[in-house]
Amino acid sequence: MTRKDIIRPVLFLLILSGAAPGYGQDTVPELFRPPVCGEVYVVPKDFSGKQYFNRNWLPGDVVLTSGDTLYDMLLKYNGFTDELIWLDSNAFRQVKLEKHFINRFTMKHPDGRVILFERIVEKQPLSADSADVFVEVLCDNVARLCVQRQIASRGVTTKYIEGKDYSFDDLKPQPRYMLFLPNHQPVVFRIIGRKTVLRLLPPGYREQAEVIIREHHLSLRNEKQLIQVAEEIR
Amino acid sequence: MKITRTITRYLLAAMMMMAATGALRAAEIHCGRVVVFTDRDIYIAGEQLLFTLHINGESGGQTSASGEIVYLLLRDSRQGPVAKVCMKTAGGMAYGSISLPDTLATGYYQLVAFTNRLRNCGEDCYFSKELIIANLFDRELKALSDANPAQVTAEGPVVDKMQQPAQSLFSIRGLKKTYAQGEEISFSLAGNSSSGNLPAITVSVAEEEPWQGKISGYNFGQSCSSRSTQMEFLPETRGQIISGKVTDKATHAGIENCCVLLSAKDTAVNLQYAFTGSNGMFRFRLNDYYQQKDIVIQLLDSVPGQKPVIELEDRFALSDAFVPAAGGISAAVAEYIRRSQDIVRVQRAYRQAPQMQAVEKTAGNNLRPALYYKPDQQVFPGAYESLSDFSEITKELLPTVRTRKTASGTTLEVVDKVQQGFFSKNAALFIDGIYRRDNREVLPMGSDRIRRIEVVNEQRVYGTLTFPGILAVFTNDSAIAPATDQSSKLFRVEPYSANSVQQQQEIPRNTTLPDFRQLLYWQPVIKAGQAGSYDIKFRASQHTGTFILSIRGTGADGEIIQKEQRFSIR
Numbered sequence: 001m002t003r004k005d006i007i008r009p010v011l012f013l014l015i016l017s018g019a020a021p022g023y024g025q026d027t028v029p030e031l032f033r034p035p036v037c038g039e040v041y042v043v044p045k046d047f048s049g050k051q052y053f054n055r056n057w058l059p060g061d062v063v064l065t066s067g068d069t070l071y072d073m074l075l076k077y078n079g080f081t082d083e084l085i086w087l088d089s090n091a092f093r094q095v096k097l098e099k100h101f102i103n104r105f106t107m108k109h110p111d112g113r114v115i116l117f118e119r120i121v122e123k124q125p126l127s128a129d130s131a132d133v134f135v136e137v138l139c140d141n142v143a144r145l146c147v148q149r150q151i152a153s154r155g156v157t158t159k160y161i162e163g164k165d166y167s168f169d170d171l172k173p174q175p176r177y178m179l180f181l182p183n184h185q186p187v188v189f190r191i192i193g194r195k196t197v198l199r200l201l202p203p204g205y206r207e208q209a210e211v212i213i214r215e216h217h218l219s220l221r222n223e224k225q226l227i228q229v230a231e232e233i234r
Numbered sequence: 235m236k237i238t239r240t241i242t243r244y245l246l247a248a249m250m251m252m253a254a255t256g257a258l259r260a261a262e263i264h265c266g267r268v269v270v271f272t273d274r275d276i277y278i279a280g281e282q283l284l285f286t287l288h289i290n291g292e293s294g295g296q297t298s299a300s301g302e303i304v305y306l307l308l309r310d311s312r313q314g315p316v317a318k319v320c321m322k323t324a325g326g327m328a329y330g331s332i333s334l335p336d337t338l339a340t341g342y343y344q345l346v347a348f349t350n351r352l353r354n355c356g357e358d359c360y361f362s363k364e365l366i367i368a369n370l371f372d373r374e375l376k377a378l379s380d381a382n383p384a385q386v387t388a389e390g391p392v393v394d395k396m397q398q399p400a401q402s403l404f405s406i407r408g409l410k411k412t413y414a415q416g417e418e419i420s421f422s423l424a425g426n427s428s429s430g431n432l433p434a435i436t437v438s439v440a441e442e443e444p445w446q447g448k449i450s451g452y453n454f455g456q457s458c459s460s461r462s463t464q465m466e467f468l469p470e471t472r473g474q475i476i477s478g479k480v481t482d483k484a485t486h487a488g489i490e491n492c493c494v495l496l497s498a499k500d501t502a503v504n505l506q507y508a509f510t511g512s513n514g515m516f517r518f519r520l521n522d523y524y525q526q527k528d529i530v531i532q533l534l535d536s537v538p539g540q541k542p543v544i545e546l547e548d549r550f551a552l553s554d555a556f557v558p559a560a561g562g563i564s565a566a567v568a569e570y571i572r573r574s575q576d577i578v579r580v581q582r583a584y585r586q587a588p589q590m591q592a593v594e595k596t597a598g599n600n601l602r603p604a605l606y607y608k609p610d611q612q613v614f615p616g617a618y619e620s621l622s623d624f625s626e627i628t629k630e631l632l633p634t635v636r637t638r639k640t641a642s643g644t645t646l647e648v649v650d651k652v653q654q655g656f657f658s659k660n661a662a663l664f665i666d667g668i669y670r671r672d673n674r675e676v677l678p679m680g681s682d683r684i685r686r687i688e689v690v691n692e693q694r695v696y697g698t699l700t701f702p703g704i705l706a707v708f709t710n711d712s713a714i715a716p717a718t719d720q721s722s723k724l725f726r727v728e729p730y731s732a733n734s735v736q737q738q739q740e741i742p743r744n745t746t747l748p749d750f751r752q753l754l755y756w757q758p759v760i761k762a763g764q765a766g767s768y769d770i771k772f773r774a775s776q777h778t779g780t781f782i783l784s785i786r787g788t789g790a791d792g793e794i795i796q797k798e799q800r801f802s803i804r
Contacts (some may be wrong), residue, residue, distance in 0.1 A: 032519045035507070035697025037605065042652045066601045094693045100607040166681070172386075 034068040039083055041096040048157040049171030053077040053136075053149045057087050058115075060099065061106035075107050077117065079151035080171055082133055084117075099132055118146070135178065138227050144180040145230035147175065147223075179230060181205055194220040197229070208233055265355040266290050268304060268347045269794065271786045272437050273756050275447040276366045276571060278578040279338040282588060283308070283365075283378045284736055285619070286329040286436040286758040287321065287347055288788040303470040303730070307346045307550050308332055308365075311558050316343065318550050320474075320728040326788075327434055329732045329758030331590050336462045338373040342558035350475060350549075353467040354530070357554045364447040364559060368571045370578055374570060376562045400784065404435070404785055406799055407767075411802050413774045416749070420771040423760070423785065435787035437770065439755035442780040442800065444566040458793070472599065472803040474727055476546065476575040478513045478531065483541035483720065488514020492542065493534035493699070498527040500667035503688070504602045507699060522600040525729050532722035534699070543720040549728070577750040577777065584747060593733040605696055606704060610651060610689035615681040622680045624707075627687070634691050635705060637677070646673045648703030657702035662694070664706040676707055685710045733758075751775040774803050 024038065044051070057074040062084070074087040084097045084105060104118040116137045123130045135146035153169040160166075179187040179197075188198045194213065197220060198206055212218070212232045218225045267290060273284040287304055305633075306319040316338065319373035321328040348360040409421040417468060423437070440635045468475055480489045496506040504523075508516040520529075531544055563571075580729045581587060613631050628635045634649040638655060648661040663670045670676070736756050755772045785797040 032517075035603075035699075036695065037697075038695050040652075040693040040695060040700070066599065066603075091700075098607050101604065 018197050032069065034064055034066060036070060036073075036086060036088075036095065036097065037101055038086065038095040040098040041083075043094065044174070046168055047080070047153075047171050048159070048168040049151075050149055050173075051080040051171060052085075053079045053151075054107060054109075054115075058107040058109060060115075061104055062086075062105040063103045065103050075105065077107070077134065077149065079149045082148075082150070084134065097132070104160050104230065120146070138223065139230040141231050141233075142182045143230050143233040145227060146178045148176040148178070150176055177226065182234065192221060192223065192226050194218075197226070207231060224234040250709075265352045265359055266349065267359070268349060268352060268361045269788055270306070270345060270361055270363060271438075272345065272363065272365070272447075273438050273753050274440050274443060275363075276368070276443050276445060276567075276574065277334055278571075278574050279334050279367055279369045280336040280582075280587075281334055281578060282590060282736065283332040283334055283345075284329075284756050284758070285331065285345075286327065286786075287323070289323055289326050290351060290788060292300050301471065302349055302351070303474055304328060304347060304349050305549060305728075306332075307540060307552070309346065309552075309556055310339070311342050311344075311346050311556055313552075313555055315550060318728060319731050321733075322730045324733075326436070327759060328733055329436075330731050331736065333590075334367060336370070338367050338369060340368045340375055340377045341366075342378070343367050344556040345560075346552065349470065350467045351465075351469040354465055354580065356564055357552060360552075362556075366445060366447070366567075366571070368575065370575055373572060373575070375563070375568050378571075379568070403433075403789075403795055404797055406783065406785075406797070409783060409799055409801060411801055414799060415774060415776045415778065417774050417803075418771065419754070419774055420769065420785075422769045424767040433787045433789050434759050434761045435785050435795065437755065437757045437760055438753070438784050438786075439476075439772070439781055440784075441752040441777065442782050444570050445563065451703065457800040468517075473519045474524075475519050476549075476727065477515060477517045477545055478546040478723075480510050480516065480533070480542050480544055480663060480721075482537075483543045489537055489542055490514065492508060492516075494531060494544070495534050495669050496529060497664070497668045498524055498529045499712060500527065500602070501708055502602060502667060503605050503664045504667055505605050505669060505696065506603050507697065520727055522730075523602050524727055525600075528724060528725070528726060530722060530724050532669065534669075534671070536671075536721075541720075544723045546723055548801070574752065577752060580748050580750060586747075586749075589737045590734045591600045591737050593735060599643070600761060605701075606690050606694060609704075609706070611687075611689040613687045613689075615684045615687065618681065619680045624677050624679050624684075627681065627684070632687065632689060632709065644673065644677055646676075646705060648689055648705060649691050650693065650703065652671055652693075657693070659702040661703035661705045662701035664704065666708055666712050667706075676677050679707065679709070683709050749775045750777040753776060754781065778803050 024037055024173055048125070054076055057076055059072055059073045062070040062073060062075070062078055074089065076085045076087070077083075078085055083099060084102060086095045086097055088095050099119065106117070106118060107115045109115060117134045118137055119132050120135055121130050122133050128173055133148055135148045137146050139145040150173070151171050152174045154172045154174075155170045156167045157170045158165050158167045174190065177189050177192065179189075181187065181202070185202060187197075187202075189200055198209060209229055212229050216228060218228065220226065220229065250484060268287060268289050270287045271283050277283055285306070287303060287306065289302055301322040301324050304321050304323055306317075306321065307315055308317040309315050316335070317332045319330065319332060322713045343365045345363045345365055345526075346360050347362075352359050352360055366378060368378070403426050405426065407422045407423050407424055409419075413419055419439075435572050478494075482489055488510065490510055490512050492510040494508050494510060494515070496508075496518050497504050506518055508518055510516045518531075531546070533542055533544070536542075537710075582701060583771065611632065611634055613627075615621060615631060616628055618631060621630055625637045628637050634651075636647050638645045638647065645660050646663060647656045647659070649655065650657050660673065663673050663676060665676060680779045686708040688704075688706040688708075690706075692703065694701040694704055735758060752775075754775060755770065757770070760768050780800055780802050783801070785795070787795045
């Protein structure tokens with residue numbers, strides 16, 4: 001038996017010992033697992049197009065306002081109603097989770113990406129009211145780029161079913177981007193474009209963005225390039 | 235062949251390691267430790283007992299960063315509780331006082347401190363300290379001299395386990411050997427720089443007592459640990475954990491898989507639930523929201539063929555009886571007590587009893603376990619024409635609620651806003667935030683009694699429970715109807731005491747007021763920091779004798795730090 005034969009299993013042991021689950025406090029969160037709160041969700045069918053941000057159920061975690069986390073839930077985000085839907089596979093039902101009890105949630109995409117959504121309070125236009133909305137966090141550096149994955153009706157589609165005409169709302173994604181600058185000033189826009197973004201940015205940040213766009217030869221036409229700009233704003 | 239041998243070797247190593255770690259980790263639960271420092275060991279009834287408590291975390295070394303709940307019980311030799319204190323630590327410490335009632339009889343008392351985690355290791359691991367409390371009017375002190383002579387030990391009346399080798403973490407500078415009556419005493423505590431970060435300490439200056447209380451339940455070498463395979467009592471770092479049992483009234487056997495509901499009287503609906511285990515046990519974690527609230531625990535459904543009884547565990551109930559270790563007191567102790575009685579009598583005559591000042595409570599999580607955020611309908615019946623009962627209210631003011639008389643009683647149903655029809659089952663009824671299984675209580679209520687009604691017109695999911703709509707009624711008087719059977723319990727959790735300090739008594743020097751303070755200085759927490767120094771200044775009283783400056787605390791490894799220096803006042 002060589003020295004290698006002894007050292008390798010010992011090293012293996014050491015690595016495993018660090019990974020082995022401990023006993024004690026780890027059992028505590030499981031015992032007092034916070035209850036999921038929401039209402040039984042009945043899928044609305046009078047629409048044409050996709051209501052959901054993600055077509056398939058994605059596994060994810062939900063962080064509640066109490067600070068507790070609900071792990072490994074099958075989730076779908078409904079962009080039309082701005083609600084988070086949970087697939088309760090034990091009871092064979094879908095549950096619309098109470099939005100106000102959720103701080104943020106993540107969904108793990110099959111390609112490995114982790115999509116983070118946060119609940120923010122947004123002031124409503126032309127009124128003193130504010131509303132809670134879920135936004136996807138695209139970049140969280142000095143500047144913060146979020147997008148509200150809104151899905152809205154863009155007209156009506158008429159379908160002829162079993163001898164009758166039925167009209168359905170035609171749903172289309174209408175993302176709304178929110179760039180929170182380092183001075184906490186929000187810049188909100190729907191269309192990604194070099195001119196649009198530069199026009200909306202306040203002086204100082206506009207010049208900074210121009211330099212970033214020039215240095216990286218960006219056309220600023222898609223989300224990826226917008227994230228690149230947001231990441232470098234100081 | 236060689237590959238197979240290597241794989242086998244690795245697999246064997248992994249299996250051995252898993253077996254070893256599994257066995258080790260499951261076999262030992264570290265319970266941590268609690269230690270309490272009191273300002274003195276002998277008190278007169280009516281005085282304040284000042285204390286500081288320190289806890290050390292599960293590893294036995296690190297103090298818990300998040301606050302843990304510590305229970306402090308003062309009991310007499312007949313096992314009767316004198317005071318129950320519940321405190322939340324911050325940075326592993328808490329401090330306060332126990333106001334000793336005037337009516338306490340002379341005798342030996344025991345101060346017991348523990349955490350829920352310590353309960354896994356048994357009462358032997360609880361911190362306990364024996365104290366003498368004498369009644370102000372008892373000059374004979376017979377209860378002390380007659381106490382249990384069988385317990386007198388050969389080496390003396392008291393074994394003080396805290397007399398461990400003093401640590402040299404702090405040095406005292408500027409303290410003289412003798413002071414005159416009323417003279418200003420000033421000195422400084424300097425940290426030893428080579429010893430790294432210095433722990434928080436308690437500083438007290440009090441007259442030397444000829445008796446020291448016996449301390450037990452504190453192991454200096456290592457923290458307590460249990461050989462149990464399961465942690466029965468969980469650490470209370472995120473709120474108080476209350477536990478209880480659902481048993482059958484006839485057989486006293488635990489009832490399994492019962493859904494137990496907990497809700498507090500409030501102006502908003504709140505609910506927690508738990509299912510009983512195989513032995514009928516259930517547990518709830520209560521955050522700060524439940525402080526000072528009436529809480530009701532009840533069963534969601536009746537148990538067919540059984541009469542369930544809910545029993546709540548008394549956190550302060552101890553199974554080990556307190557048997558005073560001290561067997562009688564010496565003449566010097568009796569003389570000291572009589573002198574203290576005289577001093578307290580004078581202080582009372584001149585209204586010089588020291589006052590306690592509460593320090594701001596540590597912020598905790600007081601989030602309500604809500605069932606819904608916003609109701610679908612909210613009605614204030616008082617704003618309308620007076621209606622005589624709930625049935626009339628539903629007809630006139632609540633179009634989405636109906637009451638129906640059936641053979642089994644009256645049902646309360648709400649409309650399902652999704653299906654556009656009434657639910658076929660009774661809605662979940664809450665009165666003043668408390669779940670009610672029986673709706674008979676709400677039916678006679680008219681507009682004069684009801685302040686607000688909230689209706690949720692949807693199938694509400696709450697964990698594994700589903701409610702066919704919710705009807706929440708909030709009354710004007712907020713009176714909870716008494717429980718009709720033993721399957722419901724009304725209680726309050728022991729509120730956390732805020733940290734408190736004794737206000738420094740400043741008696742001017744050129745005054746005719748008597749000043750016979752025996753405790754000259756008490757500072758429960760001093761954070762000197764690394765190599766920092768802390769200046770202490772106070773005035774000596776007119777009381778003469780030997781005084782002790784005590785510096786006490788616990789180190790990073792849980793060891794007790796104690797340093798004492800004597801001086802006299804003449």
